[in-house]
Every structure is written in C-alpha cells, then in structure tokens.
Amino acid sequence: MTDQTAIPVRFMRGGTSRGPFFLASDLPPDREGMSRVLLAVMGSPDARQINGIGGATTLTSKVAIISLAKPGEAQQVDYLFAQVSVDTAVVDFGPTCGNMLSGIGPFAIETGLVPAEAGETKVRIRAVNTGALVEAVVQTPGGRVTYAGETAIAGVPGTAAPIVLNFADAVGGATGRLMPTGKPMDMIEGVAVTCLDVAMPVVIARAADFGKTGRESAKELDADRDFMARIEVVRRAASLAMGMGDAAGKVMPKFAMLAAPASPDGTIAARYFTPLACHEAMAVTGGICIGSACVLPGTVAGGLARIKGGAREMVVIEHPTGSMEAVITTGTDADGAMTIEGGGTLRTARLLMAGEVYVP
Known part of the structure; x- marks a missing residue:
C-alpha cells in the first residue's frame, strides 16, 4: 500500500x-x-x-x-x-x-x-x-x-x-481577428509593432528598435535585464490594445523581434519570448504567426523578410539554435485584402x- x-x-x-x-x-x-x-x-x-x-x-x-x-x-x-x-x-x-x-x-x-x-x-x-x-x-x-x-x-x-x-x-483563435488592433502596424510605447493572432497572438517588433541585431543568443538577451523589462512594457501595453486585457503574469500575447536573415536561404531572423525568457529555438505556433507577418503587407517585417511571393510561401525562420520552416497559405477576404488561410510546419x-x- x-x-x-x-x-x-x-x-x-x-x-x-x-x-x-x-x-x-x-x-x-x-x-x-x-x-x-x-x-x-x-x-x-x-x-x-x-x-x-x-x-x-x-x-x-x-x-x-x-x-x-x-x-x-x-x-x-x-x-x-x-x-x-x-x-x-x-x-x-x-x-x-x-x-x-x-x-x-x-x-x-x-x-x-x-x-x-x-x-x-x-x-x-x-x-x-x-x-x-x-x-x-x-x-x-x-x-x-x-x-x-x-x-x-x-x-x-x-x-x-x-x-x-x-x-x-x-486565425483569430484568441482575439477573433487576424489583426486584433485593426491595423498591420501600431506605435506602442514609442515602438512600431505588428499585433497578429495566427496560431498564437504575438506582438512583433524590429530588433533594431531595441538596439539589437536579432542574432543574439537566448542567454545574451535574457542577461540584458533592461531590455527584457522594456519588451515587457511594450507587450503589456500591446495586450491592452489587442483587447486581451492586462497581460501581467500571463504568457499571452507572446513577444517576438525580427531582423534580416543572415543566411541566403533564410527568410527572416527572429527571437521569440515565452515571454519572460527568450526561446532557445522557435515555438511552432509563434513561428506560424511570424511567418504570417512576413507575407502580409504593411507589417514590421517589411524590408526585412526575403519573400518570393505567391499563395503558398515557405518561410525559413532563423532562431538561436538553427532554423524552422513554416508554410503560410494566403488568400483574400470579402474586401479583397490579403488574409491568412492556413499555416503548417514539420516537427x-x-x-x-x-x-x-x-x-x-
């Protein structure tokens, strides 16, 4: 017994x-x-x-x-x-x-x-x-x-x-909308961000706007306490703008920052936060959301992502320990605007x- x-x-x-x-x-x-x-x-x-x-x-x-x-x-x-x-x-x-x-x-x-x-x-x-x-x-x-x-x-x-x-x-699993704020880009706490809800609601910014290259290791980013505190301020303010309420003590929405890819085969370099630590690789749901930001017009990924174009896009996301592939399928809504029809990956x-x- x-x-x-x-x-x-x-x-x-x-x-x-x-x-x-x-x-x-x-x-x-x-x-x-x-x-x-x-x-x-x-x-x-x-x-x-x-x-x-x-x-x-x-x-x-x-x-x-x-x-x-x-x-x-x-x-x-x-x-x-x-x-x-x-x-x-x-x-x-x-x-x-x-x-x-x-x-x-x-x-x-x-x-x-x-x-x-x-x-x-x-x-x-x-x-x-x-x-x-x-x-x-x-x-x-x-x-x-x-x-x-x-x-x-x-x-x-x-x-x-x-x-x-x-x-x-x-699309819209947490907020009911592809773009919870109604726009592809917002200024939150003085930082340009894209708020998307595709597989996971994520607040996405450019690494350069935080003085980062977007190619740092997870440990390097975690050790920069001022930086971590700054992105948490932005994440919590964005959560309110997304209609998700106060994100204090909650893991949604996530936060990610982007940079141009280092490899000629890469689409985007990204660092994804869980949210109080940098992911040592890349979350599947977060990767699909980041990939969606890369193919949608007007987001913070514009000018950084290397996109071929087309209704089915293979997005290669560089992360701290390698890369992850996400397949993003796009279409148009009733108003003729581009929307996300689906996303997939290999695990x-x-x-x-x-x-x-x-x-x-």
Missing part, C-alpha cells in the same frame, strides 16, 4: 519541448483540482522542481492533456495544454504549445483514441486553449507509430520520423517513458 496516488502517464518529447502526456479522464475534471495535481507532478513551486518530474525550465515544464472528441465534431481528439510555472504555484491554461502538439498524434494512436492506418495516419486535433484545428500526419508503417527517421529539427539532437502539422483555422516527437507518476 502507498499513501500516494498513481496516475498513468506517457513522458514524451514533442518538438523542442518535453513533458508528461495524460488522458483527461485520469485527472480531476475541474481546473483547480487539475492544477493542484499538475503542480505536484512537476514539483512546483521550486526552481529545481526537485520533488517532481519537471525539467526546471519553461520548455520542460509543460503538460499535455488529451481526450476523445464528442461525436459529430470536426476533430478526433481534444488537446488541452498546461504551462506549469517552475518557481510559482501557477498553472496557465491560456496559451497552447505547438511543439508539444507534435506528440498528440502519436499519443492518440498508441492509446487507442485514433486507429492507425497503413503508411501514415492523419489525426485531427482541436487545440482547446485557442480553438485551432490542426491535422497531424504521423508515420505509421504497418499500422504502428514509428519514431525513427531521417528528419532533423534545430534544437533537437539526431533525427526522427517527420510529423507534419497543418493548422486549418489558425518530430519521441516517446521517452510510459508508466505511472505518483502524487501525494
């Missing part, structure tokens, strides 16, 4: 993040009860998360909760994301995570929520936090998930099987462990 509760779990890497993946039915149904359990699972609040399975960084203190969708809905499974604070007793259900999203398809297949098909299996996923509908294409030769492959993504050692993520209705995932996690 034990005085702890055992909860079934699969511990997975999804893209450049990792964490526990749970069936919703194995957790408390209410957010308050769920939060208490997740804090205990991850070992928060504690800078080391020594009493849990968290990795003591924002990228490794993430949780995915999966459930079967109701009959008749467009999706097959629902994906609820939880960002567990490392050093405070806070669980944020506001944003989603596109990297963890890459593990949802394999999880759904291996747990029997979605039947595997020969060759590859398409899993329709609703990101509960933002409402986005995503199709994940998972490699399933012989009707079984395979993790081995030749696809490499920046920020992850080695190679793995590719997982294609296609965002079907990525990998790996099952690291399966078993039970114990909580008091």
Whole structure:
C-alpha cells in the first residue's frame, strides 16, 4: 500500500519541448483540482522542481492533456495544454504549445483514441486553449507509430520520423481577428509593432528598435535585464490594445523581434519570448504567426523578410539554435485584402517513458 496516488502517464518529447502526456479522464475534471495535481507532478513551486518530474525550465515544464472528441465534431481528439510555472504555484491554461502538439498524434494512436492506418495516419486535433484545428500526419508503417527517421529539427539532437502539422483555422483563435488592433502596424510605447493572432497572438517588433541585431543568443538577451523589462512594457501595453486585457503574469500575447536573415536561404531572423525568457529555438505556433507577418503587407517585417511571393510561401525562420520552416497559405477576404488561410510546419516527437507518476 502507498499513501500516494498513481496516475498513468506517457513522458514524451514533442518538438523542442518535453513533458508528461495524460488522458483527461485520469485527472480531476475541474481546473483547480487539475492544477493542484499538475503542480505536484512537476514539483512546483521550486526552481529545481526537485520533488517532481519537471525539467526546471519553461520548455520542460509543460503538460499535455488529451481526450476523445464528442461525436459529430470536426476533430478526433481534444488537446488541452498546461504551462506549469517552475518557481510559482501557477498553472496557465491560456496559451497552447505547438511543439508539444507534435506528440498528440502519436499519443492518440498508441492509446487507442485514433486507429492507425497503413503508411501514415492523419489525426485531427482541436487545440482547446485557442480553438485551432490542426491535422497531424504521423508515420505509421504497418499500422504502428514509428519514431525513427531521417528528419532533423534545430534544437533537437539526431533525427526522427517527420510529423507534419497543418493548422486549418489558425486565425483569430484568441482575439477573433487576424489583426486584433485593426491595423498591420501600431506605435506602442514609442515602438512600431505588428499585433497578429495566427496560431498564437504575438506582438512583433524590429530588433533594431531595441538596439539589437536579432542574432543574439537566448542567454545574451535574457542577461540584458533592461531590455527584457522594456519588451515587457511594450507587450503589456500591446495586450491592452489587442483587447486581451492586462497581460501581467500571463504568457499571452507572446513577444517576438525580427531582423534580416543572415543566411541566403533564410527568410527572416527572429527571437521569440515565452515571454519572460527568450526561446532557445522557435515555438511552432509563434513561428506560424511570424511567418504570417512576413507575407502580409504593411507589417514590421517589411524590408526585412526575403519573400518570393505567391499563395503558398515557405518561410525559413532563423532562431538561436538553427532554423524552422513554416508554410503560410494566403488568400483574400470579402474586401479583397490579403488574409491568412492556413499555416503548417514539420516537427518530430519521441516517446521517452510510459508508466505511472505518483502524487501525494
């Protein structure tokens, strides 16, 4: 006998993040009860998360909760994301995570929520936090998930099987609008910014306007406390302008800054913030939003992004540890203005462990 509760779990890497993946039915149904359990699972609040399975960084203190969708809905499974604070007793259900999203398809297949098909299996996923509908294409030769492959993504050692993520209705998930302020560019706290809501609401600025090159490492940017304080002021003011309220203590909207690409194969150089630290790579949802800024006219990406033009644009985003590709599909709205019809990217995932996690 034990005085702890055992909860079934699969511990997975999804893209450049990792964490526990749970069936919703194995957790408390209410957010308050769920939060208490997740804090205990991850070992928060504690800078080391020594009493849990968290990795003591924002990228490794993430949780995915999966459930079967109701009959008749467009999706097959629902994906609820939880960002567990490392050093405070806070669980944020506001944003989603596109990297963890890459593990949802394999999880759904291996747990029997979605039947595997020969060759590859398409899993329709609703990101509960933002409402986005995503199709994940998972490699399933012989009707079984395979993790081995030749696809490499920046920020992850080695190679793995590719997982294609296609965002079907990525626009306006958090605010209801492509451009929440109604304009492609605004002056916020004396800085030119573009506020977009595509897969993730992001406040986007030019690195040069903060005295940066846009090619700094994540550690260099995190160490500049004056800079970090300045972008937080801009982010919070932009959040109000976007109709998202006071962003103090919240992770949405995110913040990103742009510069011209360094590589001849790059489209844009970007640094993405989570928001109180610079992402060591690039978030999937953030990358799709940044890619959208690159193809839309009148944004802060104008004059920086190297765009070929066309209804389907491959955007190569340079980040601190390499680059990420995002495919942005454009169209026109009823007034003839360019709009975003969809975005996609390529990720990998790996099952690291399966078993039970114990909580008091």
